[in-house]
Amino acid sequence: MRALFLSLFLWLIATTSAFATTSLSVDTGRVEASLLSSHYTVTPGQTFQIALKTELDENWHTYWRNPGDSGEPVQITWILPDALSADDIVWPLPDTIPTGPIINYGFEGAPLFPVAFTVAENAAIGSILEIEAQVYYLVCYDICIPEDGTLRIVLQVSETADLNDENAAAIVEAIGQAPREIAVRAAMQADGAALSIQFSDLPEGDFSDAYFFPYDKTLLVHSDPQVVSVGPDGIQIDTSASFGWQDGFSGSQSGVLAFDLNGERTGRIVSVAPGPAIAVGAVAGNLPGGSGPSGAPIGLLGAIIGAFIGGLILNLMPCVFPVISLKALSLAKSAHSERAVARREAWAYAFGIFATFAILVVVLLAIKAGGAELGWGFQLQNPIFVGLMALLLFAVGLNLVGVFEIAGGTYQGTGAGLAGRGGLSGSFFTGALAVLVATPCAAPFMATAVGYALLSESAFVTMLVFAALAAGFAAPFILFAYAPGLLSKLPKPGPWMVRLREFLSFPMFAASLLFVWVVGNQAGVDGMGLVLLAMLAFALAVWLLQRKGIWRIVGVATIILAIALPFAARTETATGSADIATDAWSPERVAELRAEGRPVFVDFTADWCVTCKVNERLVLKTDSVKQAFAETNTAFLIADWTNKNDVIARELESYGRAGVPLYLYFPASDNSVRGQVLPQILTVDMLLNTLKGT
Amino acid sequence: MKTFALALTLPLASVLAFSAPAFAKIATGSTVSDMAVVDSNGVTHNLSDFEGQRVILEWTNEGCPYVKKHYKSNNMQALQREATASETETVWLSVISSAPGKQGHKDGNGANQTVERYAAAPTAVILDEEGTMGLAFSARTTPHMYIIDADQTLVYQGAIDDNSSSSVASIDGATNYVRAALADLDAGRAVATTDTQPYGCSVKYAS
Numbered sequence: 001m002r003a004l005f006l007s008l009f010l011w012l013i014a015t016t017s018a019f020a021t022t023s024l025s026v027d028t029g030r031v032e033a034s035l036l037s038s039h040y041t042v043t044p045g046q047t048f049q050i051a052l053k054t055e056l057d058e059n060w061h062t063y064w065r066n067p068g069d070s071g072e073p074v075q076i077t078w079i080l081p082d083a084l085s086a087d088d089i090v091w092p093l094p095d096t097i098p099t100g101p102i103i104n105y106g107f108e109g110a111p112l113f114p115v116a117f118t119v120a121e122n123a124a125i126g127s128i129l130e131i132e133a134q135v136y137y138l139v140c141y142d143i144c145i146p147e148d149g150t151l152r153i154v155l156q157v158s159e160t161a162d163l164n165d166e167n168a169a170a171i172v173e174a175i176g177q178a179p180r181e182i183a184v185r186a187a188m189q190a191d192g193a194a195l196s197i198q199f200s201d202l203p204e205g206d207f208s209d210a211y212f213f214p215y216d217k218t219l220l221v222h223s224d225p226q227v228v229s230v231g232p233d234g235i236q237i238d239t240s241a242s243f244g245w246q247d248g249f250s251g252s253q254s255g256v257l258a259f260d261l262n263g264e265r266t267g268r269i270v271s272v273a274p275g276p277a278i279a280v281g282a283v284a285g286n287l288p289g290g291s292g293p294s295g296a297p298i299g300l301l302g303a304i305i306g307a308f309i310g311g312l313i314l315n316l317m318p319c320v321f322p323v324i325s326l327k328a329l330s331l332a333k334s335a336h337s338e339r340a341v342a343r344r345e346a347w348a349y350a351f352g353i354f355a356t357f358a359i360l361v362v363v364l365l366a367i368k369a370g371g372a373e374l375g376w377g378f379q380l381q382n383p384i385f386v387g388l389m390a391l392l393l394f395a396v397g398l399n400l401v402g403v404f405e406i407a408g409g410t411y412q413g414t415g416a417g418l419a420g421r422g423g424l425s426g427s428f429f430t431g432a433l434a435v436l437v438a439t440p441c442a443a444p445f446m447a448t449a450v451g452y453a454l455l456s457e458s459a460f461v462t463m464l465v466f467a468a469l470a471a472g473f474a475a476p477f478i479l480f481a482y483a484p485g486l487l488s489k490l491p492k493p494g495p496w497m498v499r500l501r502e503f504l505s506f507p508m509f510a511a512s513l514l515f516v517w518v519v520g521n522q523a524g525v526d527g528m529g530l531v532l533l534a535m536l537a538f539a540l541a542v543w544l545l546q547r548k549g550i551w552r553i554v555g556v557a558t559i560i561l562a563i564a565l566p567f568a569a570r571t572e573t574a575t576g577s578a579d580i581a582t583d584a585w586s587p588e589r590v591a592e593l594r595a596e597g598r599p600v601f602v603d604f605t606a607d608w609c610v611t612c613k614v615n616e617r618l619v620l621k622t623d624s625v626k627q628a629f630a631e632t633n634t635a636f637l638i639a640d641w642t643n644k645n646d647v648i649a650r651e652l653e654s655y656g657r658a659g660v661p662l663y664l665y666f667p668a669s670d671n672s673v674r675g676q677v678l679p680q681i682l683t684v685d686m687l688l689n690t691l692k693g694t
Numbered sequence: 695m696k697t698f699a700l701a702l703t704l705p706l707a708s709v710l711a712f713s714a715p716a717f718a719k720i721a722t723g724s725t726v727s728d729m730a731v732v733d734s735n736g737v738t739h740n741l742s743d744f745e746g747q748r749v750i751l752e753w754t755n756e757g758c759p760y761v762k763k764h765y766k767s768n769n770m771q772a773l774q775r776e777a778t779a780s781e782t783e784t785v786w787l788s789v790i791s792s793a794p795g796k797q798g799h800k801d802g803n804g805a806n807q808t809v810e811r812y813a814a815a816p817t818a819v820i821l822d823e824e825g826t827m828g829l830a831f832s833a834r835t836t837p838h839m840y841i842i843d844a845d846q847t848l849v850y851q852g853a854i855d856d857n858s859s860s861s862v863a864s865i866d867g868a869t870n871y872v873r874a875a876l877a878d879l880d881a882g883r884a885v886a887t888t889d890t891q892p893y894g895c896s897v898k899y900a901s
Contacts, residue, residue, distance in 0.1 A: 070893070070897075071896070072858055100825075101899060136859075145759065146759045218891055243889035
């Protein structure tokens with residue numbers, strides 16, 4: 001009787017609407033739940049789908065199979081006739097849902113949970129399939145409410161399968177969008193609290209913002225950021241290991257790797273086995289997307305062009321200026337003599353630039369090959385080098401102001417030690433000096449290119465990009481030497497050159513002071529004292545050398561002493577955490593502040609980085625900017641790279657940079673683990689707009 | 695004087711709390727850092743005051759269905775009485791980390807009324823509306839349970855039991871991890887299950 005009634009009921013609505021295969025929806029409070037069947041009638045042995053559809057009130061969410069830090073997954077208990085068997089839920093791609101510092105994995109909107117059913121081969125034609133789903137879910141917004149309901153659907157076994165087009169389309173779409181299983185190479189390693197996972201042989205897509213949702217709740221700490229490094233052969237995700245690693249994981253673990261494909265978020269089910277790390281290549285390629293002119297990924301050609309333009313602009317940067325002025329002076333001197341001489345000198349100057357860049361790059365590559373984390377400007381992290389630079393610039397300054405002349409400095413007009421020596425070797429050393437003092441100055445366009453070069457696997461690519469940089473740097477003088485009109489336009493040599501030469505000693509002294517100050521920061525008052533003592537010894541030596549007999553020998557000894565003194569400078573070891581201001585950068589500190597819901601600004605800087613100091617002076621320390629930081633409660637973190645620091649070097653590298661400055665902004669509103677990259681030359685307006693989110 | 699001590703120790707506690715990595719767990723087996731906390735009667739406790747005693751921390755939120763499950767069934771109160779009756783002197787602190795305006799937030803009076811209504815038996819109810827203590831322990835759910843042994847090492851953290859449903863019926867037959875850990879400690883054994891995934895509502899921190 002009941003079956004008859006049901007058949008009648010079915011026939012009635014099957015003939016009138018598609019409603020038969022859609023359950024009446026149940027409003028459980030925050031959720032309207034219903035069942036959708038792909039078919040009106042099914043055949044024996046057939047597989048079909050029923051999906052649980054949940055329409056959530058705005059802002060409310062339910063949970064994925066691993067709910068994350070808290071919550072409970074959506075659950076369906078099927079009450080089925082013998083003729084039916086149900087498969088597992090095909091889970092939609094979850095979202096990370098932050099609530100304060102807590103990260104949950106779940107769904108908003110109207111997620112569909114499809115389930116495959118198989119009809120028994122022996123199901124009788126004409127029999128009725130009563131399907132009941134007891135659904136339970138925790139639904140949360142600011143509070144959590146467990147809701148449940150019972151949903152029913154009734155189907156009939158028939159000789160022909162009759163599709164419900166509308167439901168079937170919705171289910172097919174949901175299954176199409178749900179993560180499906182693919183085979184990738186993957187491995188994970190827990191090292192204490194740190195967990196690294198590598199994925200290789202990945203499908204097409206943008207993995208720079210990838211996220212791994214593990215099925216197991218105890219694999220990783222859900223609330224910690226997942227930092228993605230993209231290599232040519234795959235990606236590595238670095239995050240924190242959870243307590244499941246106390247006993248270890250013996251088998252492979254499944255989960256969903258979420259990424260972007262054609263601008264849409266998508267995911268694949270992958271499994272990861274514990275085991276040795278898979279090489280995914282250096283973190284090259286990981287030139288992060290985001291705002292800022294240097295944010296976009298660049299290819300080799302882009303890096304070469306960027307390096308050339310960067311080299312050109314480098315001529316105008318404040319640290320290079322005094323040296324360049326020297327060169328200009330010598331050019332003015334030779335400009336009115338034979339053109340061939342001017343050209344030879346221009347080439348010697350260019351050669352000095354190339355040779356010095358080459359030496360720096362080779363040394364850098366050699367040290368990097370030894371496993372050290374170094375970037376551009378690495379030599380300036382060494383107080384001995386900085387001390388010698390200070391001494392050299394001091395010597396050049398003394399020479400310019402006329403305290404002494406170097407033997408062989410034939411022309412009394414423009415000599416600056418070796419660099420000022422007339423002729424080809426003078427030009428060569430001017431070029432070398434220009435490169436050495438240029439390193440603390442990063443010019444626009446340069447950072448991305450240098451980052452690309454240093455993070456590249458191939459030494460050839462590195463050399464090529466640096467060659468372009470050197471070419472850009474040398475280009476103006478070559479141009480001068482060959483453009484006939486230009487040379488003759490330079491003023492004629494005369495007494496004014498002596499005055500100008502004397503004047504140029506002051507920028508030299510200023511540059512020298514900067515380096516002394518850097519040594520002070522690196523090696524403390526003692527180190528700074530040593531360099532000042534070296535300067536005194538040098539000045540004394542210069543005076544002694546102008547005396548006669550034994551005094552000259554004493555003078556030579558004093559010069560040796562002067563040069564030896566900076567070698568005694570030692571990097572001061574960090575003086576305990578008490579000295580580090582609360583605004584010192586660390587990845588943990590960033591995560592922590594963001595967990596508090598604060599926006600974070602990170603300033604990757606170094607004392608020897610002039611661009612950084614200029615930004616600091618003109619932008620970061622202005623009242624309006626300070627006020628904006630206070631108003632928006634933005635945390636200001638400083639990553640000080642004055643001395644060698646592997647953690648900072650790795651972080652720079654992960655943003656495709658090999659040097660400072662780098663400015664990152666993490667808005668409070670979004671949960672991305674990657675910061676927005678701001679331009680290297682900051683302006684007050686731009687920064688205010690960024691901070692205030694306009 | 696009490697408020698002076700509080701004023702002095704709270705910033706210290708927050709520095710301690712925030713110098714740890716963001717919301718990372720205190721590893722089981724490590725010593726808990728000292729912090730000053732204030733209970734519903736305005737009394738300040740330092741965690742170090744409890745050295746020599748066993749301390750059980752229970753994160754709670756009266757409005758959370760998972761908390762209700764354990765209180766309406768008398769499960770939590772029974773465990774509180776049982777734990778504090780141990781031969782080893784035991785302190786039970788129920789902690790409310792709900793921020794003002796969020797579900798479960800209580801002032802001292804409100805917290806005491808809740809204790810009375812449910813005939814609960816914690817040693818004290820800690821009011822942690824700033825979330826300082828919650829973040830220091832990285833408490834994520836209500837309930838989220840911690841056991842600190844007499845030597846101030848953390849010996850258990852995680853769920854109260856192995857049934858993560860909000861249904862009262864699920865309490866029967868569930869394995870209570872806290873009871874098991876306390877039995878291990880009473881018997882002088884190492885705690886067998888030291889970490890479990892906590893379940894329940896998220897702690898309602900200020901966001």
